[in-house]
Amino acid sequence: MEEKTGKRKAGFFKTFKEGLKKTREALNFSVFKGREIDEELFEELEERLILADIGVKTSLQLIDELRKETKKRKLKTSDELLEVLKEKLKNLLSNYAGELRTENSPSVILVLGVNGVGKTTTIGKLAKQLKDKGKSVLLAAADTFRAAAIEQLEVWAERADVRIVKGSEGADPASVVFDAVQSLKARGEDILIVDTAGRLHNKDRLMKEIKKIKKVISREIPGEPSEILLVLDANTGQNAISQAKAFKEITDVTGIVLTKLDGTAKGGIVVAIASELKIPIKYIGIGEKIEDLRPFNPEEFVEELFS
Numbered sequence: 459m460e461e462k463t464g465k466r467k468a469g470f471f472k473t474f475k476e477g478l479k480k481t482r483e484a485l486n487f488s489v490f491k492g493r494e495i496d497e498e499l500f501e502e503l504e505e506r507l508i509l510a511d512i513g514v515k516t517s518l519q520l521i522d523e524l525r526k527e528t529k530k531r532k533l534k535t536s537d538e539l540l541e542v543l544k545e546k547l548k549n550l551l552s553n554y555a556g557e558l559r560t561e562n563s564p565s566v567i568l569v570l571g572v573n574g575v576g577k578t579t580t581i582g583k584l585a586k587q588l589k590d591k592g593k594s595v596l597l598a599a600a601d602t603f604r605a606a607a608i609e610q611l612e613v614w615a616e617r618a619d620v621r622i623v624k625g626s627e628g629a630d631p632a633s634v635v636f637d638a639v640q641s642l643k644a645r646g647e648d649i650l651i652v653d654t655a656g657r658l659h660n661k662d663r664l665m666k667e668i669k670k671i672k673k674v675i676s677r678e679i680p681g682e683p684s685e686i687l688l689v690l691d692a693n694t695g696q697n698a699i700s701q702a703k704a705f706k707e708i709t710d711v712t713g714i715v716l717t718k719l720d721g722t723a724k725g726g727i728v729v730a731i732a733s734e735l736k737i738p739i740k741y742i743g744i745g746e747k748i749e750d751l752r753p754f755n756p757e758e759f760v761e762e763l764f765s
Contacts, residue, residue: 474752477744478762481725484510487764493536495528503543510726511695516733520546544764547729551756554731556713556738558753559684560593564642565649566675566682570668570705571689572656576717576743578607580689581651582614583751584741589620594647598638599624600631600671603655611653617748621647631655632670639678652683658704665708672709687740689715690731695724702735713740715751720744728759 485506493499500521507517520543527533527542559565567584571577585595597615601607605627615622623638625631635652642650654671657664675682688711690698698716705711714737719725728739739754 474744474758475762475765477720477750478725478759480721480723481510481719482763482765484723485726485763487540490536490540495533495536495539499536499539500525503539507726509723511724511730512726513696513699513730513734516730519733540764544760547760547763548756550729551732551739551760554736554738555754555756556740558713558740560588560649562681562684563648564679564682565684566639566679567649567651567685567687568654568668568671568675568683569651569687569689570654570656570709570711572658572701573604573607575656575689575691575694575701577656577689578610578614578653580687580715580717580741580743580751581611581653582618583743583748585614585620585651586618586748587751588649589618593649594645595620595649595651596638596642596645596647597622598635598650598652600634600638601653601655602627602629602631602634603657607653607655631667632674635671636674636678639675643678658701661704661708668709684712685740686710686712687715688713688737689717692716692719692724692727693722695722695727696730698727699730699734702731702737706735706737711737713738715739715741715743716754717743720750725763728754 504517504521508514523546524539524543533539569577569581585597588595597611597620599608599611599622602625608624612622623641625634638650686709688702688705690701714731716728719742741751742754743751
């Protein structure tokens with residue numbers, strides 16, 4: 459048993475390491491090792507942080523803090539400086555990490571995000587993981603704007619071996635959610651995950667739609683939804699920040715799911731999201747497999763950037 463657990467852990471860290479490879483290469487902290495601390499070092503470090511999409515504002519703040527700590531702690535070498543940077547990043551991210559809240563039964567998770575960010579895939583992976591933990595899960599296909607969205611969610615419901623409630627294309631999303639909630643309660647199931655449309659180009663309509671869906675949920679199950687998760691694509695870099703700000707105007711967001719970290723050198727966006735948006739990052743996606751959707755662990759994430 460211990461041997462199997464050990465192999466699983468080794469596999470986990472190998473996949474995690476591979477998933478963050480491009481970001482680690484973009485930061486390439488190893489080139490700074492063994493140097494004396496001078497102005498050139500600070501400038502080069504600042505440039506690396508910005509290129510990895512940590513963002514200009516956050517990068518400048520970090521460099522400013524490093525300058526102060528250098529004087530305060532009387533740091534001499536780049537190795538000491540990098541350890542302080544690591545410490546700063548861990549502290550920053552640990553303030554904006556959190557577990558999925560599904561302690562209520564039933565619980566409702568509302569999932570937001572524009573088309574193409576991996577929203578439906580995230581819902582499918584999350585459903586499978588929750589089911590594997592012994593939870594009964596129901597999906598609601600409330601993105602009725604696109605027929606493809608309903609079909610994609612059906613495929614994932616089948617893969618995850620969970621039920622799905624859907625309406626026809628163009629149906630009222632709130633009515634689909636109402637039917638799903640009634641079905642959830644009738645069967646005594648634990649968790650409802652609701653897929654929603656992501657038409658940011660029509661923000662007013664989307665705002666009304668989300669408001670109506672939330673009203674239906676809270677009326678039928680007081681205190682819900684427990685979570686409103688926003689799915690963002692790490693590949694879009696700073697554009698992900700813009701999307702998050704737009705969705706924050708539409709509704710309260712309780713957590714971020716950052717997908718496709720394995721395909722980008724812009725993994726620093728994790729730091730920018732925490733620093734600028736102050737929304738907990740609940741999950742990160744580092745691959746195609748169901749288990750590649752991982753609860754976000756700041757300690758592991760930062761260690762991997764410096765490894």
